[in-house]
Structures are given as structure tokens and as C-alpha cells.
Amino acid sequence: MKQPMITGVGITDFGRFPELTEESMAQSAILDALSDAGLAISDIQAFYCGNVFGAMLPGQRVLRELHAAGGAVYNVDNACSGGATALNLALQALKAGQYDTVLVFGMDHLSSLGGGPLPLGQRDWNNKRGMIMPALYAMRARRYMQDHDVRPETLADISVKNRKHGLLNPIAKFAKLATREEILASRPVAEPLTLLQCCPAVVDGAAALVLSTRPSRGTAKPVRVLASVVQSGIFETAPVDMTEAEITARAARLAYEQAGVGPGDLSLLEVHDAFTISELLYYEALGLCARGDAARLLESGATALGGRVPVNPSGGLLAKGHPPGATGVAQIVEVCEQLQGRAGARQVNGARIGLTQVTGGGIWGVDHAACSIHILSL
Structure with missing residues (x-):
């Protein structure tokens, strides 16, 4: 092969x-x-x-x-x-x-x-009743905060971190600094999520x-794809824990096995932070920490630039925005440039292995419709 x-x-x-x-x-x-x-x-x-x-x-x-x-x-x-x-x-x-x-x-x-949120199919009865993405993630946030004693300030700190990263990324035209207080005070979207905790939709x-x-003709060192996994959501016929990102955890297990690496080997990640709560849930689903420990991981500084395993050094969807067809490819571009040492002011020191994770939703009855995970290395 x-x-x-x-x-x-x-x-x-x-x-x-x-x-x-x-x-x-x-x-x-x-x-x-x-x-x-x-x-x-x-x-x-x-x-x-x-x-x-x-x-x-x-x-x-x-x-x-x-x-x-x-x-x-x-x-x-x-x-x-x-x-x-x-x-x-x-x-x-x-x-x-x-x-x-x-x-x-x-x-x-x-x-x-x-303007407005991404349009979803109106034949799905939850979408008809208003269960659009901001509402769904707001419910996940409320449940997670209750189960793990997480404060609204913690969600806001995800946005603070990624906006700081995005300011270092010249393509992220929406990136602006915001304090925790400014994020919490921005326009309510779906409690507890405020405007600055949702990725720009337009x-x-x-x-x-x-x-x-074939042998590369380019000047930068080629990047290997250690793992490439696509999974689809499972139709839910019984109550589930909406704070468990099942499809991402399942895809991650397959990707780690395919690549022969584990979460502790990762130098950086680009994940689908469409809403602040998403990133916290993905810390756990991707094995960066145990269930319920995502807030502590964030507060430790481990997922910020300069930390042990920076997450979304590009600024993520919160700072870059989210043109859906481009997002998964853009994540790969970011990790390639990081591994090649071409990421400029946001460069992760000693980057060796990077992971990208992107989901696709919009169908009633599943966690997500799709999830793709890639693991890259020089």
C-alpha cells in the first residue's frame, strides 16, 4: 500500500x-x-x-x-x-x-x-420545534454545568483563549479580544450561551x-496522515447522556488505534468548537482528560498556546468562523503548518503530532450525523 x-x-x-x-x-x-x-x-x-x-x-x-x-x-x-x-x-x-x-x-x-443560524432540514421534527444547534448546545451546557459544578465563567474562558489565539492568525478576520466579562455580557442566544460563545455563522x-x-516538489516537508477516520451517528432509541460526545469518542478510539498513538502523544489539536461547551466536551471525548475534568484542564492552561497540548491554536471556529465545507480542510492546513514550523506567531513549539476533529449535525435522533478525525505527523 x-x-x-x-x-x-x-x-x-x-x-x-x-x-x-x-x-x-x-x-x-x-x-x-x-x-x-x-x-x-x-x-x-x-x-x-x-x-x-x-x-x-x-x-x-x-x-x-x-x-x-x-x-x-x-x-x-x-x-x-x-x-x-x-x-x-x-x-x-x-x-x-x-x-x-x-x-x-x-x-x-x-x-x-x-444571517441567522445555519438552515436545517424542516422535515426533522425537532428542528421544526426550534431545536436548532444553539438550543441543542445550550441544553448540553446546562446539563454539563449541573453535573460537574462548572460555572458560566469557565465557558467564557474557552472563548477568551481561542480569541487570543485567533489574533495571531492572519486569516481569522473575525478575531477580536474579549474579556470574560464582555463575553458573558454579550447578547444572550440560548442560556447559558451568549453571542461571543457561538462561532460566527455568516x-x-x-x-x-x-x-x-510521488516525491514532493514543494519546499516544505511533506506531512504524513497517520489516521483518517469517518464515523456516522447512531440513531438514539433510548435516553442518552447528552454531555457524552459518543461519536467523537468512538472515532477517536479508531484513529488512535490506526495511528498507533494515544492522547498523550499529541502536540496540538484543532477541534470543532462551534460553541464554547463543545470544546469542553471534546477534551473528554478525545481522551485529553477524564469525564468531568475538562474545566480543570482548561483552567490549568494546558490547552492554551504555551501549554502542554494547545487546542485550536488557529483560533478555532470561535475566532475564524465556520464556512462548513471549508472547516475540515482548514483544520488540516493549520496542523500541517504547525508541524512544518510555518505557523508564525501562533507556532506550537516542538509540534510533532496533531489531531483534527470535525463533526456534522442537523439530523434529529443522533448525537451528530458525522465525525471525521485525522492524525498527522511529519
Whole structure:
């Protein structure tokens, strides 16, 4: 089995750009990734596109103006996990020898949708009754706070940390410092979550990766993918503990086994912090600490830059925003740059192994519809 390597990365600014299109943003990210890999678009044999809210055939719409040679284009919609799922499929094809050089990209342009939370399918009865994502995570937060004696200030501190990280990331156009008091005093969304504890919902962005089993032509050291796991949610037919991120824990166990590493080997993580409570729950699901100890892990400083295992050094979704099709690919870009020592002011010292985790929700009756986890190393 051939060993695929990530040989080039590209990413656009994440922000609100109504004057742009998702096609133009994806084209920019793709060209940057090709340049980073030292390749031309004619060297790419297949393209994998993650996209959630665009029109039909998003990959082909992007590639037609780049004069791609007509190779295979695979369009992947797996909710917010779409870009990471596209990477998983690309890796399978490379390992099987179907291709030797491919490109994975993800994009979404939410400015064109207007404002408010992400639209969900109205055939799901919980969505009809208002169980949209902020409401669901607010319920999880209330339960977790009650079960583990966690204060609202702890949730706010997740946002404080990630906003500090985001200020060091030049693509994070929404990143602004905020104190704990400012976060708690921001507009209520769904108790106990306030506006600054929710990732910006109207965000545009794109990211791209070149993967190959051939020797790299780029200047940066190629990055290995030690594990790539995609899992789907299990339909819940009985009451469950909503503070247990079951799908993430299940995917993490498979990823650690596949990579031959454990949580203690990780140098950094990029996780799906759509809401502040999410990051706390994922500390536990990913094995960074025991159940109920997430607040203590945060308060120790271990998950901040300079700590033992920084989480979301990019600023995460809270500081960057969340164009769903791009998020999973953007997480991979961040970890690659960290491992290669190219992360600038937010560089994690001695970064050796990084993990990315992204979920996709929006279906009643499951924890999440999808979860993708990748573990990377030089």
C-alpha cells in the first residue's frame, strides 16, 4: 500500500466577503496549494470537493475556470464534516493506487445566505420545534454545568483563549479580544450561551490540500496522515447522556488505534468548537482528560498556546468562523503548518503530532450525523 503525503496547502481569509464568490475563493486556495506543492493543475488526476450550501456540482463550477483537464471530480456533502470526509476518500484512492496525485478542497460562502443560524432540514421534527444547534448546545451546557459544578465563567474562558489565539492568525478576520466579562455580557442566544460563545455563522472561506504518493516538489516537508477516520451517528432509541460526545469518542478510539498513538502523544489539536461547551466536551471525548475534568484542564492552561497540548491554536471556529465545507480542510492546513514550523506567531513549539476533529449535525435522533478525525505527523 502506497503512503500518501500532504505536499501542499492553501487557504483564504475567513470572513465576510459578499463581493466574492465561493468559486473564486476556492480557486485562490487551490492555486496556493498547487504553488506550495510545486505542481500545476495538469499534474492533478482527481479532485475532491467538500461543500454544503453551494449549488449543484460545486467542484466542477470551481475547476472550469482553472482549465482542469477533465479528470474525476468528487463532490462531498457530509454537513460540516464534508471537507474532512473528502480527504478521507482521497486517501483511500491514493492508497489503492487509483491515483498518485490528487487535490482536496472545501468552500462555502454563507454571506449569500443572509444571517441567522445555519438552515436545517424542516422535515426533522425537532428542528421544526426550534431545536436548532444553539438550543441543542445550550441544553448540553446546562446539563454539563449541573453535573460537574462548572460555572458560566469557565465557558467564557474557552472563548477568551481561542480569541487570543485567533489574533495571531492572519486569516481569522473575525478575531477580536474579549474579556470574560464582555463575553458573558454579550447578547444572550440560548442560556447559558451568549453571542461571543457561538462561532460566527455568516462566514466565507476556502482551503485546499495537494496529496501525492510521488516525491514532493514543494519546499516544505511533506506531512504524513497517520489516521483518517469517518464515523456516522447512531440513531438514539433510548435516553442518552447528552454531555457524552459518543461519536467523537468512538472515532477517536479508531484513529488512535490506526495511528498507533494515544492522547498523550499529541502536540496540538484543532477541534470543532462551534460553541464554547463543545470544546469542553471534546477534551473528554478525545481522551485529553477524564469525564468531568475538562474545566480543570482548561483552567490549568494546558490547552492554551504555551501549554502542554494547545487546542485550536488557529483560533478555532470561535475566532475564524465556520464556512462548513471549508472547516475540515482548514483544520488540516493549520496542523500541517504547525508541524512544518510555518505557523508564525501562533507556532506550537516542538509540534510533532496533531489531531483534527470535525463533526456534522442537523439530523434529529443522533448525537451528530458525522465525525471525521485525522492524525498527522511529519
